Amino acid sequence: MTLALSANGAGNKRMQKSDLTSARIRSAWLFLSPMLIVLAVVAGWPLLRTIWLGFTDANLTDLSQTTFIGLENYYVTFDGEAYGVLVDPDWWNAVWNTLWFTVVSVSLETIFGLFIALVLNAEFKGRGFVRAAVLIPWAIPTVVSAQMWGWMLHDQFGVLNEILLTIGLISQPIAWTADPDTAMWAVIMVDVWKTTPFMALLILAGLQMLPGDIYEAARVDGVHPVRVFFKVTLPLIKPALMVAIVFRALDALRIFDLIYVLTSNSSDTMSMSVYARQQLVDFQEVGYGSAAATLLFLIVAVMTTLTLMAGNVKLSEDPR
Amino acid sequence: MNQRTKRIIQQTVLYALIACVVILSVFPFYYAILSSFREGTALFSSSILPEIGTLGNYVSVFTEGPFGTNILNSVLVATAVVCLSLFIAVTASYALARISFRGRGLLLMTILSVSMFPQVAILSGMFELIRALGVYNSLLGLIIPNTVLTLPFTVWVLTTFMRELPKELEEAALVDGASSWVIVRRVFLPLMWPALVTTGLLAFIAAWNEFLFALTFTLSNEVRTVPVAIALMSGASEFELPWGNIMAASVIVTVPIVVLVLVFQRKIVAGLTAGAVKG
Numbered sequence: 172m173t174l175a176l177s178a179n180g181a182g183n184k185r186m187q188k189s190d191l192t193s194a195r196i197r198s199a200w201l202f203l204s205p206m207l208i209v210l211a212v213v214a215g216w217p218l219l220r221t222i223w224l225g226f227t228d229a230n231l232t233d234l235s236q237t238t239f240i241g242l243e244n245y246y247v248t249f250d251g252e253a254y255g256v257l258v259d260p261d262w263w264n265a266v267w268n269t270l271w272f273t274v275v276s277v278s279l280e281t282i283f284g285l286f287i288a289l290v291l292n293a294e295f296k297g298r299g300f301v302r303a304a305v306l307i308p309w310a311i312p313t314v315v316s317a318q319m320w321g322w323m324l325h326d327q328f329g330v331l332n333e334i335l336l337t338i339g340l341i342s343q344p345i346a347w348t349a350d351p352d353t354a355m356w357a358v359i360m361v362d363v364w365k366t367t368p369f370m371a372l373l374i375l376a377g378l379q380m381l382p383g384d385i386y387e388a389a390r391v392d393g394v395h396p397v398r399v400f401f402k403v404t405l406p407l408i409k410p411a412l413m414v415a416i417v418f419r420a421l422d423a424l425r426i427f428d429l430i431y432v433l434t435s436n437s438s439d440t441m442s443m444s445v446y447a448r449q450q451l452v453d454f455q456e457v458g459y460g461s462a463a464a465t466l467l468f469l470i471v472a473v474m475t476t477l478t479l480m481a482g483n484v485k486l487s488e489d490p491r
Numbered sequence: 492m493n494q495r496t497k498r499i500i501q502q503t504v505l506y507a508l509i510a511c512v513v514i515l516s517v518f519p520f521y522y523a524i525l526s527s528f529r530e531g532t533a534l535f536s537s538s539i540l541p542e543i544g545t546l547g548n549y550v551s552v553f554t555e556g557p558f559g560t561n562i563l564n565s566v567l568v569a570t571a572v573v574c575l576s577l578f579i580a581v582t583a584s585y586a587l588a589r590i591s592f593r594g595r596g597l598l599l600m601t602i603l604s605v606s607m608f609p610q611v612a613i614l615s616g617m618f619e620l621i622r623a624l625g626v627y628n629s630l631l632g633l634i635i636p637n638t639v640l641t642l643p644f645t646v647w648v649l650t651t652f653m654r655e656l657p658k659e660l661e662e663a664a665l666v667d668g669a670s671s672w673v674i675v676r677r678v679f680l681p682l683m684w685p686a687l688v689t690t691g692l693l694a695f696i697a698a699w700n701e702f703l704f705a706l707t708f709t710l711s712n713e714v715r716t717v718p719v720a721i722a723l724m725s726g727a728s729e730f731e732l733p734w735g736n737i738m739a740a741s742v743i744v745t746v747p748i749v750v751l752v753l754v755f756q757r758k759i760v761a762g763l764t765a766g767a768v769k770g
Binding site for chain 2: 191195196198199200202203205206209210212213214216217218219220221224229234287290293295301302303304305306307308309310311312313314315316317318319320322323325327328329330333334364368369372373376418421422424425427428431432443444447448451452457460461464465467468471472475479
């Protein structure tokens, strides 16, 4: 009898708890619904439509008159000649440009960011001021920094040519943004200038979480600082560093505004985003441009998925 | 070499490095300010020393185009987008951070992916949607697409923040039988003001800088936002860009953002780390 009672009591308690839990889960979905609806309308639906338009011959002049043409925007052979995004040398040029830009700029940003973070982590007078100064490039809108650098890199009146000529590093002015040899480097330079502070601050946050006693021990043992950096600091900040690099790389793959403003539609620097927009808006080929945009989306999606799977990202962590 | 000289050399090298970093960071903006006060042939002097300049560029940037309207457009669009995102994100992030339900991990991953996916991937679908809603070339037609940029980010950062708060906070309220809505409003909202300010500021900067949508979904000068106006400024001839005006416009829109960033420096760094490192 007592046994039955107590079992009954426990059952009741469990019932109550699951009532409360299911009420909380119901309110969770209610709370999420505005966000889900908005994201479905402004992100999900346009994305699906873009993918669909990639299979049609849609034109910007009249979007209502579209016919399904299958994979013809991607690849089609006509009289023995191949057409479509996948065989367009301009598209592959844009893919190559974007990958090259991503690898070089993110590598440089990581190295400089690490360097600046280590400097900012040292004790010195006026650290607050320096930290503020370093944030300025990050705070300037991309379009503005592109224009500012465009002016500094001007082939005739640019201050950079002037300075380099005075020092004697170059013998004649360089047309930085127009010369095919330097255009991509100009873009990379501006991007590195603008984004290194972001990297430095993320790395600095990682550095400041490191325990001080390890360094004390290393100092007492007389270990060389360079060795301490490679054997202690780098392994400890590696997780934070990897996340920062991945975020930057995904961001770099979709670059548009800097390249568009600094070098417009020049083929020397054209990125995948610039290519897709040019097809969509300038050439009015919505179907073809959507196909290119879909390919870019696929590339980024695959990379995001791989990263999320590889990294031990704790997404459903419970509150502490 | 004794300890003392070694120390002095170390200090000198450190300060020299710091000086280089500061000069490289600040110089382009400094030079833009210098150029904005130069007119006519003085603009082409490329001297890096300041002199007594003119305000001519600042006057002509407002008289030659609707730059005042462009600033107003940017402020309206960014403010609307931030308010909308924060409003929707508060309840969503409570659900994502404090209630465990099936599919939460997947949902968070989807939100993160949306904030990572390339804007150009939704360009044609969004164009069609905006045409269908009849808001092409209007401010509303800029607010809608900008939400894609700010909403996932806002939800993500607020979720990270909410997760850090102690569990005891809501347990007491739950025992008292408070509903989830009451818990959000009475328990969490008062604690969240610092996080809301930081997230709001970062979202504002993102919306203020947005270029691709603003370029594609507007047609007339009066509806353009600041970045598009600055990017498309042109002079009397195709080959003669009004660099003085461009620099003046750049300085006008950058100074408020730089001031904001410097004032909220610590909060911004904290918000960025929550948004990226914890991810």
